[in-house]
Amino acid sequence: xxxxxxxxxxxxxxxxxxxxxxxxxxxxxxxxxxxxxxxxxxxxxxxxxxxxxxxxxxxxxxxxxxxxxxxxxxxxxxxxxxxxxxxxxxxxxxxxxxxxxxxxxxxxxxxxxxxxxxxxxxxxxxxxxxxxxxxxxxxxxxxxxxxxxxxxxxxxxxxxxxxxxxxxxxxxxxxxxxxxxxxxxxxxxxxxxxxxxxxxxxxxxxxxxxxxxxxxxxxxxxxxxxxxxxxxxxxxxxxxxxxxxxxxxxxxxxxxxxxxxxxxxxxxxxxxxxxxxxxxxxxxxxxxxxxxxxxxxxxxxxxxxxxxxxxxxxxxxxxxxxxxxxxxxxxxxxxxxxxxxxxxxxxxxxxx
Amino acid sequence: xxxxxxxxxxxxxxxxxxxxxxxxxxxxxxxxxxxxxxxxxxxxxxxxxxxxxxxxxxxxxxxxxxxxxxxxxxxxxxxxxxxxxxxxxxxxxxxxxxxxxxxxxxxxxxxxxxxxxxxxxxxxxxxxxxxxxxxxxxxxxxxxxxxxxxxxxxxxxxxx
Ligand code: HEM
Numbered sequence: 001x002x003x004x005x006x007x008x009x010x011x012x013x014x015x016x017x018x019x020x021x022x023x024x025x026x027x028x029x030x031x032x033x034x035x036x037x038x039x040x041x042x043x044x045x046x047x048x049x050x051x052x053x054x055x056x057x058x059x060x061x062x063x064x065x066x067x068x069x070x071x072x073x074x075x076x077x078x079x080x081x082x083x084x085x086x087x088x089x090x091x092x093x094x095x096x097x098x099x100x101x102x103x104x105x106x107x108x109x110x111x112x113x114x115x116x117x118x119x120x121x122x123x124x125x126x127x128x129x130x131x132x133x134x135x136x137x138x139x140x141x142x143x144x145x146x147x148x149x150x151x152x153x154x155x156x157x158x159x160x161x162x163x164x165x166x167x168x169x170x171x172x173x174x175x176x177x178x179x180x181x182x183x184x185x186x187x188x189x190x191x192x193x194x195x196x197x198x199x200x201x202x203x204x205x206x207x208x209x210x211x212x213x214x215x216x217x218x219x220x221x222x223x224x225x226x227x228x229x230x231x232x233x234x235x236x237x238x239x240x241x242x243x244x245x246x247x248x249x250x251x252x253x254x255x256x257x258x259x260x261x262x263x264x265x266x267x268x269x270x271x272x273x274x275x276x277x278x279x280x281x282x283x284x285x286x287x288x289x290x291x292x293x294x295x296x297x298x299x300x301x302x303x304x305x306x307x308x309x310x311x312x313x314x315x316x317x318x319x320x321x322x323x324x325x326x327x328x329x330x331x332x333x334x335x336x337x338x339x340x341x342x343x344x345x346x347x348x349x350x351x352x
Numbered sequence: 353x354x355x356x357x358x359x360x361x362x363x364x365x366x367x368x369x370x371x372x373x374x375x376x377x378x379x380x381x382x383x384x385x386x387x388x389x390x391x392x393x394x395x396x397x398x399x400x401x402x403x404x405x406x407x408x409x410x411x412x413x414x415x416x417x418x419x420x421x422x423x424x425x426x427x428x429x430x431x432x433x434x435x436x437x438x439x440x441x442x443x444x445x446x447x448x449x450x451x452x453x454x455x456x457x458x459x460x461x462x463x464x465x466x467x468x469x470x471x472x473x474x475x476x477x478x479x480x481x482x483x484x485x486x487x488x489x490x491x492x493x494x495x496x497x498x499x500x501x502x503x504x505x506x507x508x509x510x511x512x
Binding site for chain 1: 387388389390391392393394470471472473475478479482492493496497499500501503504506507512
């Protein structure tokens with residue numbers, strides 16, 4: 001009990017869970033531990049934590065286990081964009097190359113994106129407190145200089161049929177279905193941004209095939225979702241939480257047995273496209289002679305959100321079955337209020 | 353009531369999934385000629401592999417790695433047929449790449465049926481096959497033509 005209290009913070013608890021899992025996988029290693037997949041054929045970890053490419057879940061089951069056992073991986077991804085940094089870390093376990101379970105924690109410090117909004121809110125609050133009753137003050141979930149979006153993602157995947165690797169004499173692909181349950185912890189901010197929900201599920205079907213004569217892998221995914229920016233900006237919009245199928249695709253070319261290059265595409269939401277930030281009453285007429293001119297200026301183009309489809313080009317290195325390193329140039333376009341969010345992506349995966 | 357219906361649906365879905373999980377293609381044993389792949393193996397493949405001599409070197413290299421591989425070498429040593437396997441593999445690999453050679457050994461299912469070979473052991477051979485390509489300086493893209501031609505044998509060879 002004492003020791004647990006000392007560990008305290010969430011990170012500590014996660015580490016403890018990981019240590020326990022490692023211990024379990026260590027003791028079970030005699031019978032169930034398996035790393036029999038051919039190098040690189042376990043894929044890497046996508047940002048939601050599932051086995052796949054960088055942003056798209058594949059029909060492959062994560063880890064290096066074959067149908068003979070269990071394997072797991074720890075993954076950490078860092079994306080550096082002009083206005084945001086995404087840190088994503090978690091764990092995934094593959095059971096008998098059939099079922100995959102994953103957990104990932106996304107944390108997105110928003111840099112200076114909301115600083116203006118945060119400062120504005122503070123200013124407005126001050127004015128409102130002076131000018132009228134304090135009850136009218138705004139809470140947007142945005143602190144100037146200090147807003148971090150956090151999301152927990154739980155994932156599961158089951159391979160239905162097909163052998164992406166061994167069925168090279170027919171065109172039947174490997175097919176898997178899976179789902180994510182995503183809990184975004186920034187309810188207030190999402191309300192300000194106009195999203196309908198802060199937690200929701202996503203379901204997907206993925207189809208993967210390796211064409212060995214071409215040294216090429218192709219994956220196509222349909223994801224049933226209402227997520228804005230994968231859920232980092234919540235789910236749905238002012239019209240509600242209407243999920244629909246969105247297309248995603250990856251193509252990877254194997255340069256040698258330990259290196260792959262490729263590109264990905266992921267269709268994104270239009271739920272919040274052109275939706276203005278909804279700072280309580282800001283769009284309405286406050287009747288405050290000081291405020292209204294400011295608001296009219298700001299609620300024009302400045303607070304209008306946009307969302308673009310995501311694209312990336314990557315290179316993945318597999319120096320051993322215990323480590324993969326993926327580097328990508330991510331072209332994420334418009335994110336909320338910031339255009340041109342193109343930047344670098346690096347992802348590490350440790351398998352054991 | 354709702355809960356019962358939900359669990360029934362879940363049970364039905366699970367059954368369907370397990371049914372779908374069975375091998376989609378009946379095990380076939382194409383040991384009779386050039387392997388059919390998608391897309392097909394180019395007619396230049398055998399030549400790029402170094403022709404008959406190149407395949408022979410590759411098979412020798414493969415068994416060098418197999419016998420050095422502690423994950424699987426005991427299986428090969430206890431069966432004691434390595435010389436015959438090397439000779440027959442030289443035929444088989446030429447044939448599946450489209451060479452004018454007839455393979456005279458047993459079918460893949462007959463040759464491996466009573467050994468209970470696992471997918472993990474099969475993949476160990478695949479990794480040794482890539483190492484043999486490296487040793488023979490066979491380019492990776494050319495090596496993958498042979499990998500494509502041999503991969504479907506998994507359904508006949510892996511019985512566990
Ligand atoms: C695509 C992969 C493989 C190919 C192309 C292949 C090919 C062959 C061939 C041509 C033979 C000779 C058949 C005969 O004697 O008529 C053979 C026999 C044999 N193979 Fe394989 N094999 C493969 C995978 C494996 C694996 C994964 C193992 C074990 C880990 C294995 C173990 C053996 C053994 C022990 C024999 C001798 C059986 C006997 O006692 O006659 N093979 N294989």
